[in-house]
Amino acid sequence: MLTRRKFLGLTAAASAAAAVPGCSSVLPEPDVQAAGFGQDATGTVQVWCRAATQTGLTDLVKKFNASQDRLTVELTPVLDAQYVTKLATAIRGRSVPDLVDIDDINSMLFIYRDAFTDLTEPLQSLDFRDKLSPGHLRLATKDDRAFGVPYLADNSMFWFNTELCDRAEVDPDEAIKSFDNLIDAARKLRKLGDDIYAWSFPANSPGALGFVVQPMIWAADTDLIKGPVGAQSGDIVGNDVVQQMLELHRQLWVDGLVPRANFSDDASRWGSDFRAGKIGIFPSNYAVVVSSSDEAFQKKVAPKLLSGPNGGAAFFDGGDNMCIPRGAQNASGAWEFVRFALDLPQQIDLPAGGYTPVRSDAATPEFAKKFPLATLPLERISEGYAPTTLSYNLLYNQPDGPWLQMFRRAVFDGELEAAMTEAQSNFDRILAQGQA
Amino acid sequence: MKLKNILYVVGGGGAFLVFAIPLLWALFRSIQPNDVIVAAPDRSTFFQLTWDNFRTLIEGPGNLMRAVGNSLVVAVSTAVLTAVLATFAGYGFARFRFRSGPLLFALVVVSMMIPFQAILTPLYLEMNVLRLTDSLLGLVLFYTTVNLPFGVFVMRNSFSSVPVELEDSAHVDGCGTLRMIGSVLRPLVTPGAATVALYAFLAAWTEFLGALTFLTKDELYTLPVALVNVQAGAYGEVNFGSLVAGSVIAMIPCIVLYVGLQRFYVTGLATGAVKG
């Protein structure tokens, strides 16, 4: 009989249960220095991956399982939007996967709270260790210890339609020397025709926008966030580079150098205009430009690194890191899988799925022949970057986040100062909340 | 009189079109090729119809047919479970007197007032502890609970309107409770039970927030969640053709069940609302 007494009792039990996990939330760390770690492991390895990079992982897992019979990898794809919550809940429930293939910008969120295993030693034993993408590694490093390894890269570049550039007498290398040069180039390209535009940016997709625009700020050696993880704040008001970036895009919009559709472009059909030959300069990634187009078109494009107000070069180090959560049952098997994923044959094949390798020595002559358009980020691998912060998702990936708000207000409403002031306070607020 | 007829025909006909056209249009859209759907209309390509969208659904990434299967399993299970539990509880509350009766009934009715959206977070944590997240069973239990209060309400009314004499005479013949419900009372409460089952099916079939929250495993997604993924381009570029085709598939069971079992539905609503 459910009396009031019993009901209160249930509530008390529930709250007791709620309090218990709070006792110790840090799970035991697997011993990565044990003899034979990452070799001769057996059993199953539970791996989570992002839905966004699912196809690549599925192929990798199939290959791995077929290549040996001691270990079986079981892959669970998780929707990007739910990834962090699901992993956090698993950690709280003390039932974690052996390996997580996680969006690299989310790595620090877990590392900061001691949720991942220190992989510095196993990493040291890899002979190609110094060829790995420093940008990705930085996102998984705390106090000089590495808590994850890069797996695949998704980089942003300028993609020039060389055919249109020739017609407009635009030299891509000259154009990227400064914002002024870019505007000049843009004007020349726009003159090519009513339906030919100079540039295209997805102004209604916070993630994609941040992916291509932020490097233009980094190329000038500054960022929208300042300070070490745990004590960060916004670096917007007073940051000339940010202002110049906003002014550039405002001008592109006001002078009609970009299609009107950019206003509501949520990147759901990103690149369709570029691939139709209607755009001269297109900041985007390999998958959108190359993987989704045919050979004939690919001959007409040239990638260049993104640049800042006065040149410089940078690109977004997007992609995945692989990390072993603390409390993993089969950490040794997980590490074996990681080594397989980082082996040259697997890395070299990544562009077939639209991604870029994370080791610079993947740029072999065969690679250059097979994937000529994927070599640039590998040649300049040290110029890749992504901000290490606990609040990347809330700042840059949300439609109601301060990044998109600032961009749209400055570029479409022309209120640069107000937009920057508003963004500064919102960045500060969100960073403070995340660091609490 | 004449005016009334004209008004009826004009008003009825007009309203009919207003309600029918959007649905028929969706049907039409689902057999247009994706490229046509996303481009500005062009007379030459507008009427080139194809089954491609449905083909992509079945064969393409995102495995929408599996989502359809999941939705079916969940919706049918919810319908059956809700109907059974509501019938038992309705009978118990309508006919039996026991000390905690009024309190328990109040509890059930009050929970109808508590929007599940408000208890979503703690419910998620609780289901996690019970290992019911990422499980179709968990979803079924959740949906059943959401539909139970209304179901109990309807069934209680249903049983209340059955004359007591029927049970008394059956009892004299030595009829136990289960047989009482199953054979004696069944014909009279079937409309109510069918209504409850129908409502529960439709609610579970189109429910979105709960499925989004409690399911994070790709192969368990129900149709609405899978369609949101299609819309968000989680499987690559947004394929509007798939989205529309998926929506059409989502519509079919609803319409079929509704039209086919209309008798029960309307009567049930009337019983629940008017006599309530």
Place this chain on the structure above:
Amino acid sequence: MSTRTEAKPRVEPSARPRAVGRRGSLTHPARTGLLLVTPAVLFVAVFVLVPLGFALVISLTNWPLIGTVEFSGVKNYTAIVSDAAFAKSVLYTLLYTVIVTGPILVLGYALAVLVRRKRRGATLLRTMFFLPFVVGLSTLSFVTVLEAQPDSGAINIVLRSLGITDGTTAWLVDGPLATGLICVLVIWGVSGLTMMLLMAGMQAIPREFYESSELDGAGWWRQEWEITIPVLRPTIAMSVIISVVGSLLAFTQFYILTRGGPGTDTTTVVQYIYNRAFVQLQLGAATALSIVLVVVVGLVTAAQFWLLREKD
């Protein structure tokens, strides 16, 4: 709890003259009754009441993503007062509710009038009008996403061919436009339910009620106004209450069509709470907001019951 104790007869609201006066009876033993209702009650207790209690507990803590849970008292509640984003979502939801409630009722009533008599085609009409509701808001929203696209969506195609706009409106990227579109969608898709409820009520009104006014030569409108509506009052009240509660808790169509954007211009209360919990991962704050929501919805419902009660 025993089946044999004789207790004072309990008077139930729906008691029949032959109501069993004592707890339990031979035909209906009390224990069986309890057994019958237990499963349903158990479900409700486990999946509604326990989480509600749990929510109260969590709302008094700081429940971080990973890490120790700390008791924080009423901090989450006091923070709500200064939460501008929450206030915005509340105002938006109220605005939305106010806009759609009236038209849903009026349209539902008009449709009910159309189909309540046994005329030819009435069943067909009734089926059609209820169909959008049966299809469900989530499915309808998906189709609307497509048709609201600039240039290629049906809405813009129609507007362009009628010469009203140039067909490039991006309905879902503008707050007021998106809101308008959603309101139209909801009114269209939900009025069927109101129609059904009202129709059932109308059909239950005995003919005699109208006889005296017909003898007076009263026209249709007067009959409607003076007889039908007053008699239908409880049913209308029920419709309105259901509609208002549904509007206050709206989430699905907003999530699918705009995700609450642009920015937070179309964020409803439930969407805001969802974001707080599952995107910003602030569970303590989110549950505090949820409790407040439950209380507010309860109050609004109670207020409506009181306002729309039988006055005689």
